[in-house]
Amino acid sequence: xxxxxxxxxxxxxxxxxxxxxxxxxxxxxxxxxxxxxxxxxxxxxxxxxxxxxxxxxxxxxxxxxxxxxxxxxxxxxxxxxxxxxxxxxxxxxxxxxxxxxxxxxxxxxxxxxxxxxxxxxxxxxxxxxxxxxxxxxxxxxxxxxxxxxxxxxxxxxxxxxxxxxxxxxxxxxxxxxxxxxxxxxxxxxxxxxxxxxxxxxxxxxxxxxxxxxxxxxxxxxxxxxxxxxxxxxxxxxxxxxxxxxxxxxxxxxxxxxxxxxxxxxxxxxxxxxxxxxxxxxxxxxxxxxxxxxxxxxxxxxxxxxxx
Numbered sequence: 001x002x003x004x005x006x007x008x009x010x011x012x013x014x015x016x017x018x019x020x021x022x023x024x025x026x027x028x029x030x031x032x033x034x035x036x037x038x039x040x041x042x043x044x045x046x047x048x049x050x051x052x053x054x055x056x057x058x059x060x061x062x063x064x065x066x067x068x069x070x071x072x073x074x075x076x077x078x079x080x081x082x083x084x085x086x087x088x089x090x091x092x093x094x095x096x097x098x099x100x101x102x103x104x105x106x107x108x109x110x111x112x113x114x115x116x117x118x119x120x121x122x123x124x125x126x127x128x129x130x131x132x133x134x135x136x137x138x139x140x141x142x143x144x145x146x147x148x149x150x151x152x153x154x155x156x157x158x159x160x161x162x163x164x165x166x167x168x169x170x171x172x173x174x175x176x177x178x179x180x181x182x183x184x185x186x187x188x189x190x191x192x193x194x195x196x197x198x199x200x201x202x203x204x205x206x207x208x209x210x211x212x213x214x215x216x217x218x219x220x221x222x223x224x225x226x227x228x229x230x231x232x233x234x235x236x237x238x239x240x241x242x243x244x245x246x247x248x249x250x251x252x253x254x255x256x257x258x259x260x261x262x263x264x265x266x267x268x269x270x271x272x273x274x275x276x277x278x279x280x281x282x283x284x285x286x287x288x289x290x291x292x293x294x295x296x297x298x299x300x301x302x303x304x305x306x307x
Contacts, residue, residue, distance in 0.1 A: 034133025034186070034272065039064045039097070040279075041267040042075035042192075042229030043249035045106065046088050049259050050251040053079070054088050056265035060250070064095055067269050070132055072097050075229035075247060076104020076192030081111045081119035089120070100129070103140050104192040104230065105153055105166075112154035113142070126172050128179050134272070135183045137176070139191040141203070143167040166193050166203045173206055180214040180222060187223040194228040196237055196244035212240050225277065225304075227270070234300050245279070248299045253290060260290045262297040277304040 041060050046053025064072055072095055079085040092099065101122045108116060113125055125140040142153040144160065150169040151157070158165055168176075180187065189195075189211075195204050211223045225243045232249040248266050252259040264284040271278045281301025286293075 035274075036071075036132040036134055036272050037067065037069040038270040039067065039069040039072040039267070040075065040227065040247055040270055041072075041250050042247045043077045043104070043232055043251065044074065044079065044088075045077050045249070045251050045259075046079040046085060047082075050261070052261075053251060054091065056250050057088060057091055059265045060267045061091055061095060063267065063269070064097065069097055069269060071100060071136075073100040073102065073138075073190060075190060075227070076102045077106045077229065077249075078104065078120075079107070080109060081116045085119070093121075098129075098131070100136075100138065100190075102138055102190050102192050102229075103142050105142055105158060108142060108153040108158070109156045113140075113152050126175065130185060133185060135179075135185040135187045137179060137187060137189045139168060139176070139189060139207070140172060141166050141168050141191060141193045143169050168203075168207060173210065176207070177210050177213075180210060183214075183222060189223055189226045191226065191228050193230045194244065194246055195226050196239045196242070197235075197246075199239060208239070211242060234298055236300070236302060243277075243304060245302070248297060253293070253297065255290045255293070260293075261287045263287055266297060266299050268299045275305070278302065 039060070041057070044050060044053045044057060046057070050056065078101070079088050101120050103113065103116070103125055111119070117123070117125065126138055128135055128137045130136070142158075144151040144153070144158055144164050145167045146164065150167060195207055198204055199208055211221060214222045216222055221241045223242050225245060227245050227247065229247050229249070231246055232253050233246055234248040235246045237244050247268060249262075250265050250267055252261045262284045263286065266282050266284060268282065269280045279299070279302040281299055283296055283298040285296050
């Protein structure tokens with residue numbers, strides 16, 4: 001990526017200061033020619049928690065028009081399937097790029113999965129697609145577990161003890177095992193809820209074990225990175241050779257039982273080129289700073305060397 005050109009595009013009143021951090025990630029020599037650019041936005045929460053969500057999304061849409069990514073994906077907690085959100089969907093559908101959805105827990109606050117999928121035009125709750133020499137896998141971790149039963153989130157049925165939440169169903173795990181096994185391409189996983197930050201939890205462990213199980217001929221993980229949202233935070237960690245990156249919310253931080261809105265929208269572009277994975281960075285300010293929070297809202301710019 002021509003970093004100076006991209007920074008000049010993204011700085012300004014709506015897009016704040018930018019910085020870089022570097023990490024190492026294994027990439028096979030034959031994969032280094034695979035180039036792709038992706039537009040990423042998560043946790044817009046259009047509706048009662050972010051009534052300005054359409055305006056925030058329009059800023060992202062304009063950046064997409066400039067950057068022309070190969071695909072765009074929203075990582076969940078996007079909107080409810082109700083009349084006001086039709087204007088948001090019109091903006092989404094007007095984007096001239098391949099577009100993909102990830103289900104977030106709050107997308108089922110007022111709808112069943114089937115209802116919100118229909119509203120979005122999302123055919124499958126979990127799926128994969130191949131593009132530009134990469135396999136992208138979308139997961140659905142929105143299930144309650146009661147005994148041996150896995151119950152899909154729907155109509156806000158998930159405001160329960162955390163031990164019951166954020167499960168992937170056995171059918172999906174079987175599919176994931178096969179999808180990882182058959183892939184000859186390096187893999188990026190998209191999920192709303194994070195993986196890797198609580199590796200011993202019974203919700204995360206089965207997925208992490210599958211990721212660790214499937215390796216290349218050089219005994220490196222086929223999965224190179226896991227990209228998530230959900231926490232309205234900005235972080236990165238490496239576990240078992242896989243990079244886990246959490247993308248900050250487009251709209252706000254949830255603290256002390258209420259949303260603390262960001263002044264401007266946050267989002268990022270991921271580019272894999274010349275053996276490196278890069279994320280553009282953004283920094284904004286608070287409409288009202290939460291007590292005890294010193295840092296301004298941000299998405300860190302990351303340059304991950306794919307060795």
